[in-house]
Amino acid sequence: MNLGVYIQVPFCQTKCTYCNFHTGVVAREKYHPYAAAVCREISALASSSELAPLRGATIDSVYFGGGTPSLLEPAALANILNLLRTSFGLAPHVGQHVPMVPEVTLEADPETITAEKAAAWCAAGFNRISLGVQSFDDRELQAAGRMHRSADISAAAKVLRAVGFRNISMDLIAGLAHQTRESWEGSVARILAVRPEHISIYMLEIDGGSRLGSESLAGGSRYSAREIPSDDAMAEFYDAACMRLASAGYEHYEISNWGLPEFRSRHNLKYWRREPYIGFGAGAHSFDGARRWSNVHDSARYVTCIEQGMSPREQIESVTPEAALEEELFLGLRQLEGIDLAQIERKYEVSLRERIAPLQRDGFVELDGTRLRLASDRLTVSNEVFVELLGQGVERA
Numbered sequence: 001m002n003l004g005v006y007i008q009v010p011f012c013q014t015k016c017t018y019c020n021f022h023t024g025v026v027a028r029e030k031y032h033p034y035a036a037a038v039c040r041e042i043s044a045l046a047s048s049s050e051l052a053p054l055r056g057a058t059i060d061s062v063y064f065g066g067g068t069p070s071l072l073e074p075a076a077l078a079n080i081l082n083l084l085r086t087s088f089g090l091a092p093h094v095g096q097h098v099p100m101v102p103e104v105t106l107e108a109d110p111e112t113i114t115a116e117k118a119a120a121w122c123a124a125g126f127n128r129i130s131l132g133v134q135s136f137d138d139r140e141l142q143a144a145g146r147m148h149r150s151a152d153i154s155a156a157a158k159v160l161r162a163v164g165f166r167n168i169s170m171d172l173i174a175g176l177a178h179q180t181r182e183s184w185e186g187s188v189a190r191i192l193a194v195r196p197e198h199i200s201i202y203m204l205e206i207d208g209g210s211r212l213g214s215e216s217l218a219g220g221s222r223y224s225a226r227e228i229p230s231d232d233a234m235a236e237f238y239d240a241a242c243m244r245l246a247s248a249g250y251e252h253y254e255i256s257n258w259g260l261p262e263f264r265s266r267h268n269l270k271y272w273r274r275e276p277y278i279g280f281g282a283g284a285h286s287f288d289g290a291r292r293w294s295n296v297h298d299s300a301r302y303v304t305c306i307e308q309g310m311s312p313r314e315q316i317e318s319v320t321p322e323a324a325l326e327e328e329l330f331l332g333l334r335q336l337e338g339i340d341l342a343q344i345e346r347k348y349e350v351s352l353r354e355r356i357a358p359l360q361r362d363g364f365v366e367l368d369g370t371r372l373r374l375a376s377d378r379l380t381v382s383n384e385v386f387v388e389l390l391g392q393g394v395e396r397a
């Protein structure tokens with residue numbers, strides 16, 4: 001069995017206006033105690049019997065996410081990675097070969113990258129960098145509260161290539177304030193010119209969890225909230241990108257993710273396939289195949305818990321068969337290859353055909369033999385399809 005490890009670093013240099021994650025801006029002095037707490041949490045779990053169900057599993061993906069993990073000193077990142085290696089038998093770093101075993105990703109913001117840092121990440125065993133790009137348009141970046149500008153992205157990519165990174169991911173957001181069809185096409189063209197191995201494209205989420213979302217919902221104008229493109233425009237941007245990326249050789253494998261052949265995100269695939277992963281750090285989530293749990297979100301509380309020898313977990317729940325089925329549908333259908341409906345019906349002893357029939361009739365999903373997938377022209381309304389599919393529960397066969 002393969003296992004993923006996620007390390008959460010919840011610190012950022014500033015708070016982007018659209019961000020609804022549990023991250024914060026803290027003094028740099030907090031970084032070291034936090035990294036030390038993550039190490040203690042790893043050591044404590046490695047020596048406990050809690051991971052018995054996963055005994056013998058091989059860690060084939062490690063993902064440092066955030067936040068902005070590239071803010072931590074390279075030595076602190078290397079320490080955590082080394083501890084994972086010695087505690088869990090992480091497969092040895094084999095260099096920049098493809099396919100790489102294991103996949104070790106670091107999320108980084110373009111303006112935090114220097115040649116020295118990049119070389120140190122490479123030497124520590126990171127072999128994949130996920131760059132938070134968002135846009136190549138400086139006006140959009142500024143309105144979003146990002147620290148970098150488009151010139152930083154190209155410079156960062158050059159530095160990463162120069163030190164040997166052969167697996168780079170970049171992301172864009174469709175729907176940023178001031179975005180136009182022209183600026184969007186410009187961003188897509190610029191990302192394709194860099195030709196990262198992996199691209200993620202997210203649609204802007206408008207909700208009360210971000211400053212921009214709250215302002216927009218309240219009808220205000222701060223953060224350029226009135227300059228957000230319409231839902232139709234966002235969908236049009238996304239559809240246009242789907243076509244451009246396909247013709248550039250990228251495989252669209254998940255609603256928001258594309259990869260060149262052999263470069264799908266091994267770590268993120270675990271989430272959609274319901275494979276086990278263990279998270280360390282404030283707010284990190286874990287799934288061992290039967291239970292899900294998460295750590296306290298507040299980074300100061302997390303450090304205090306660890307320093308006092310207390311568990312940082314705040315939610316542990318067994319996944320019921322009903323919840324597991326919902327996850328199979330909701331997560332599985334995010335992948336463009338879809339799900340094996342007959343296998344799921346057998347596994348959970350349910351009949352899904354009646355529920356699917358109206359969605360199939362209206363063209364939202366396609367059934368090809370027993371393979372059920374979202375219709376390719378309905379990916380931008382996937383949430384509505386999931387609500388319809390899961391909304392009224394599922395009948396037992």
Ligand code: SF4
Pocket residue numbers: 011012013014015016019020021023066067068109132
């Ligand atoms: S860098 Fe990422 S995590 Fe940090 S505030 Fe911006 S969007 Fe949020």
